[in-house]
Amino acid sequence: MAYTRTPRTERENELLAITERLLPAGARNPTMNPEHALIVREAHGSKIIDESGNEYIDYLLGSGPMLVGHAHPAVVGAVREQLEKGNAYLMVSEPTVRLAERLVDAIACAERVSFCNTGTEAVYYALRLARAARGRDKILKFEGGYHGQADWVLMSNQWTWQPQALPKPVANSKGIPKSVEGEVLVAPFNDIEATAAIVEAHADELAAVIVEPLHRTVPPHDGFLTKLRALTEKHGIALVFDEVVTGFRLAYGSAQEYYGVTPDLCAMGKSISAGHPIGVVAGRAEIMEHAEAVRQITGGYVSITGTYSGNPVSCVAALAAIDLFAADGVYEALFSKGRRLMTGIQSMLDDAGVAAHVCGEPPAFEVWFCDAPPRNFRDMLASDFGERAKFTSALLERGVMKAHEKFFVSLAHSDEDIEFTLEACREAIREIAESSG
Numbered sequence: 001m002a003y004t005r006t007p008r009t010e011r012e013n014e015l016l017a018i019t020e021r022l023l024p025a026g027a028r029n030p031t032m033n034p035e036h037a038l039i040v041r042e043a044h045g046s047k048i049i050d051e052s053g054n055e056y057i058d059y060l061l062g063s064g065p066m067l068v069g070h071a072h073p074a075v076v077g078a079v080r081e082q083l084e085k086g087n088a089y090l091m092v093s094e095p096t097v098r099l100a101e102r103l104v105d106a107i108a109c110a111e112r113v114s115f116c117n118t119g120t121e122a123v124y125y126a127l128r129l130a131r132a133a134r135g136r137d138k139i140l141k142f143e144g145g146y147h148g149q150a151d152w153v154l155m156s157n158q159w160t161w162q163p164q165a166l167p168k169p170v171a172n173s174k175g176i177p178k179s180v181e182g183e184v185l186v187a188p189f190n191d192i193e194a195t196a197a198i199v200e201a202h203a204d205e206l207a208a209v210i211v212e213p214l215h216r217t218v219p220p221h222d223g224f225l226t227k228l229r230a231l232t233e234k235h236g237i238a239l240v241f242d243e244v245v246t247g248f249r250l251a252y253g254s255a256q257e258y259y260g261v262t263p264d265l266c267a268m269g270k271s272i273s274a275g276h277p278i279g280v281v282a283g284r285a286e287i288m289e290h291a292e293a294v295r296q297i298t299g300g301y302v303s304i305t306g307t308y309s310g311n312p313v314s315c316v317a318a319l320a321a322i323d324l325f326a327a328d329g330v331y332e333a334l335f336s337k338g339r340r341l342m343t344g345i346q347s348m349l350d351d352a353g354v355a356a357h358v359c360g361e362p363p364a365f366e367v368w369f370c371d372a373p374p375r376n377f378r379d380m381l382a383s384d385f386g387e388r389a390k391f392t393s394a395l396l397e398r399g400v401m402k403a404h405e406k407f408f409v410s411l412a413h414s415d416e417d418i419e420f421t422l423e424a425c426r427e428a429i430r431e432i433a434e435s436s437g
């Protein structure tokens with residue numbers, strides 16, 4: 001394969017040195033290998049280019065938002081036009097109203113909609129609404145699920161190296177008040193019996209159960225989401241789907257359409273606005289109506305506002321992206337590309353005798369180095385993270401950028417991109433097989 005990475009230019013080295021000095025969070029290296037730290041220059045369609053001029057086929061997609069591809073002309077045009085008309089009014093403008101209409105039309109649970117700026121905020125507000133609606137404080141999440149940075153959910157996520165006996169949470173950051181841990185219960189994904197036992201023991205304290213319908217890259221098995229819906233309904237506990245990753249990605253109607261389960265509330269972000277900051281809380285009217293301003297007088301008010309919430313730039317970007325998602329054949333094409341990668345990579349792994357499983361759904365999947373496909377977080381934790389890191393690094397060296405935890409496929413990936421990627425995977429897998437054999 002004829003791909004060679006150019007060594008870092010002086011300019012990129014200088015930018016990285018400043019990053020290291022001034023930005024405690026660092027350069028957000030996709031592979032975690034220090035040699036691969038890079039500064040992005042620009043991105044177009046399916047490609048991302050670093051400061052030294054290296055081009056990569058991008059499966060990181062900005063951690064998901066760039067489902068339509070980078071700098072899509074329809075999105076850029078809509079944003080440019082809106083910028084000429086102003087970009088922050090606080091008050092509602094037509095793009096916000098039209099986006100609300102589109103979402104109510106597309107998303108099964110969405111009777112009412114509220115906007116914010118990130119997935120973190122959307123989850124945070126959804127949980128606040130659920131607490132107010134039920135008059136209870138506790139929430140239940142699934143071990144290994146990621147729901148952003150709010151204190152209540154930055155617990156037992158995918159970066160939990162020493163899990164506790166469930167349902168006890170593990171805070172994933174210092175600085176979270178100890179008292180918040182007492183408000184969070186943790187259950188194992190895909191295990192409805194264990195989940196039901198926890199829910200039933202705490203039914204009277206729980207406001208909400210929050211779940212990523214596609215749990216990182218582990219799909220629900222044996223009707224898990226349907227059973228979870230029945231369980232929460234039985235106890236009058238709000239079921240919240242975190243659709244920040246799955247929104248408009250698994251289907252036009254998102255994971256709730258794809259898996260055929262309608263939650264009470266959902267949180268969205270990332271993919272719906274082609275990289276422009278947005279978060280959406282959507283759900284049943286009787287819960288969402290707690291956010292009505294009149295309730296400040298009549299009682300039961302839930303505050304979920306913000307200066308940039310529903311800003312017209314993010315809304316026109318989302319409207320342009322949703323127009324692209326609504327076109328004929330879009331999901332068939334997206335799934336066909338993702339499926340080619342998933343099946344191609346799996347058969348290369350099998351042929352090379354590497355114990356690994358491609359797991360997820362065609363638009364978002366990962367290669368897990370373990371003996372059987374993971375069904376929950378403990379399975380993921382038992383997998384070989386070293387081999388996975390080697391694979392991710394070997395791909396970057398060959399011009400394919402993925403996150404250290406998944407591949408995101410976009411509408412912009414071409415057949416040639418898929419061919420190139422499969423060839424890079426073939427070489428990366430050969431390298432791994434040789435190094436471990």
Ligand SMILES: Cc1ncc(COP(=O)(O)O)c(C=O)c1O
Pocket residue numbers: 063117118119120121123146147148149212242243244245269270
């Ligand atoms: C499922 C899920 N929920 C919430 C979030 C948080 O979104 P944001 O980073 O926009 O705050 C993420 C981000 O990766 C996510 O993957």
